[in-house]
Amino acid sequence: MQVPLSIIDYLRRAEQVFPERIAFVDEPNQPAESWGAQTYREMARRARAQAAGLDALGIARGARVAIVSQNSARLLTSFFGVSGYGRILAPINFRLVADEVAYIVDHCGAEVLIVDPELDEALADVSVRHRFVISAESDEALYRFGVEPEPWEHPDENAVATINYTSGTTARPKGVQLTHRNLWLNAATFGWHLGVNDRDVYLHTLPQFHCNGWGMPYAVTAMGGRHVILRKVDGAEILRRIESHGVTLMCGAPAVVNLVLDAAEHWRGEIPGAGRMQLVVAGAPPPARTIERVETELGWKLTQIYGLTETAPLLTINSPRQELDDLPPAERATRLGAAGAPALGVEIAVDDDGEVLARSNVVMGGYWNQAEETDKVIANGWFRTGDGGSLGEGHVLTIADRKKDVIVSGGENVSSIEVEDAIFAHPDVAEVAVIGIPDEKWGELVMALVVRKPGSELSERDVIDHTKKKLAGYKCPKRVEFREQLARTATGKLQKFKLREPYWQGYQRNVN
Template sequence: MQTPLSVMDFLDRAELVYGDRVGIVDEPSQPAASWGEVTYRRMGELARAQAAGLDRLGVGRGERVAIVSHNSARLMTSLYGVSGHGRILVPVNFRLRAEEVAYIVEQSGASVLLVDPELEESLAGVPVKHRFTLGAESDTLLYDFDREPVRYPVDESDTATINYTSGTTARPKGVQLTHRNLWLNAVLMGLHFGASDRDVYLHTLPMFHANGWGMPFALTGLGARHVVLRKVDGPEILRRVEEQGVTFMCGAPAVVSMVLEAAADWDGPVPGRDRVRMIVAGAPPPTSVIQRVEEELGWEFMQIYGLTETSPVVTVNRTRAEWDVLPAAERAERLVRAGAPALGSQVRVDEEGEVLVRSNTVLAGYWEQPAESAEALRDDWFHTGDGGTLDDGYLTISDRKKDIIITGGENVSSIEVEDCLYDHPAVAEVAVIGVPDEKWGETVKALVVLREGQSATEAELIAHCKQRLAGYKAPTSVEFRDGLVRTATGKLQKFRLREPYWADRERKVN
């Protein structure tokens, strides 16, 4: 017997086994009415009511529903109310500007747009057939409790979500993740990191980001408690850990730094010692930071490597029994690596040093971009664009081959920023690169050649970008040059432009 895997399996089990248990503690300071404490039975009712509301709107099987929201119980429930009932959820980065959101809505063909109240004004001009501002008023319009929803048959190869990621082009690509991709990724995350119904999970990671790395599925299926954090803040994370009994969280290295900074000023023992485990991804923090997590916080540091295209888990690094006797500094040196392949994943490094992946969590393709899909999945391997090495089965990421900058856990396409700067009348040439930064890992730097007779200041060019792009994509610094060195064929070699800024570092990513 074979039954199709569906993301709805996770909520169905939670409702059946843990129906009376509080499943979600919503952010109390949501700009719209907070849902407060939501049991798994109520969460199941809300998901069905949302699906019935989409039925009433005439939104059929396979149609796309985009949502732009900070972390919220409404966003998390939509993973089931939309994807679990035959449609496709398109979670959108809430930091994007209206023009960027409009492109995603258009490219995905979304007929419904759900908008966070804080973004209602800025996204008012995004064209879409049905729009709802999340909150108490839209709840009455969007959720239909008076009818049973159509339970469309789901094939595990059906697309469940389309997650847009900054790529090597100026426009983001829609990553098609299937029910099978998401189901297996969730099970792998729960298995490798020892999740159970005793866990209390704090959503420090944006839920839109690769669907919260699969934790909204894994921990729901196991009956754990979700604590929604709307905006990341170091002291607030520690308060939630103390008040809610948090045991588990995920985040980028910048979140780790925020927590360590807050812990230094914390009055009394740091909460969560010998209880909290934290999964970090995006880029490995320095070994000294890993050691501080263990010694100053008393939390377990764990790491994954992955991409939106891999759902995201590819490799896992967690302290093994053999490392328990090692000094903290030596253990940190082992944990700084990206890790060993997750169960069922195959990882190799080709002759050019690029990391290739084969796994059940690899995307089906890029939405309506067959050429890009074929290029990424050529020869039956997913080409990550990252450079790395394998040693005793453990992967270390050493460089980034694609024109991607990862700052604070967010991907920035250098080409997209360059296109924006080229729109400035004073700019003749530009190259955008990532440079090391202690807080954010990397930040965006623009190397600019001005047109003859034109002038522009660093502040002016940064402001130009912030007016057109999400704030995190804008350069934090601009360096003016007389020219940019190119190859004989006129190509920029960005790895050479980056070299002086990374010269004293063993790895070319941070």
């Protein structure tokens, strides 16, 4: 017997096995009415009501439903209410500006757009067939309680469940098609590696739009764990919620780790979660000193993972294994700084050029409506990550460089080409190169090297303000330096490795 894998399996099990257990505690401080604390029976009821509401709107199976929202119980439930009934969820980065959101909505052909109230005015001109602003009123329109949704008559595990847009080497984001099979297997293996169980309390510090919260909404739900929704990241608030809710697990970028460490320095009393918390970090390799501080100052277990949106995302995992138990803290932290060994079901290789390759059932179905881009990264049975690395003892992967022209700042991918295009639109800019430079807080900072047009008095503030009109804030340069010329090859190609070199001296890796 072969039964198609579907992410609705995760919520179905939770409803059947843990119907009266609290499923989520929604963010209490939000512009929309909070859903508060609800059981898995109620969460499943709301997912079915959402599917029935989409039926009533005439949204067909395979149609796209886009959501631009901070972390919320509504977004969490939509992973099941939309995708679980045969439609495609497109969770969009809430930090993007209107033009960027409009492009994504148009590119994926979304028929429904659900918008966070804080973003309503900014996204007012984004055109779509059905637009809703999250509120009690939109709940009445979107959720049809007491009506059974139309069945997904022919569920297909290879059907697209979500389209997640990611910045890459091109100026426009690409829509990563993740199938039910991709997401099901990622959540299952990720949950297994982390030991997720029914006693876990998961704090949503990781943006839920970001590769579907890396799959934790599915994995925690399947085991009947509790979701605690955090709308906006704040170090002290993270510690308070860990203390008040008994949190055992959270995920985030190195920048989030730094916020927690900073807040812990001013915390009175024992650090919440000491001895029970597991912190999962991805987005960029955290410095060894940061890892050491998490273990010694917080008393938390740190696990590092490596992956991409295109791989759903888990490729490798580095947890404190038995062999590291007796090592001194500094040496142990250094060992935990590698990307880790392949996750179950993943094959990792490094080609002759040093690029990391992967084979797995978690590799995407392709880029939405971009077959040529898909063929560039999936070839000869392998996915080309665009990262440079090496394999050591125990098949442990270490990422050494980023071959793609991508900057990872605060765990978010920034296409340097996209930023260059935005800056170059300024009439006083003759040339521009955007690079990532190391930063203690964000991992990497976006830096623009600009050549002014003759006679121009263009300032750093001018460049930054101009870019903020075109791109999300996290993509905009934090520093601008002006140059007389930029290093180029004989054919005119920018030599970014030369431009980056002075800023990375003293670093063993060209990623931070």
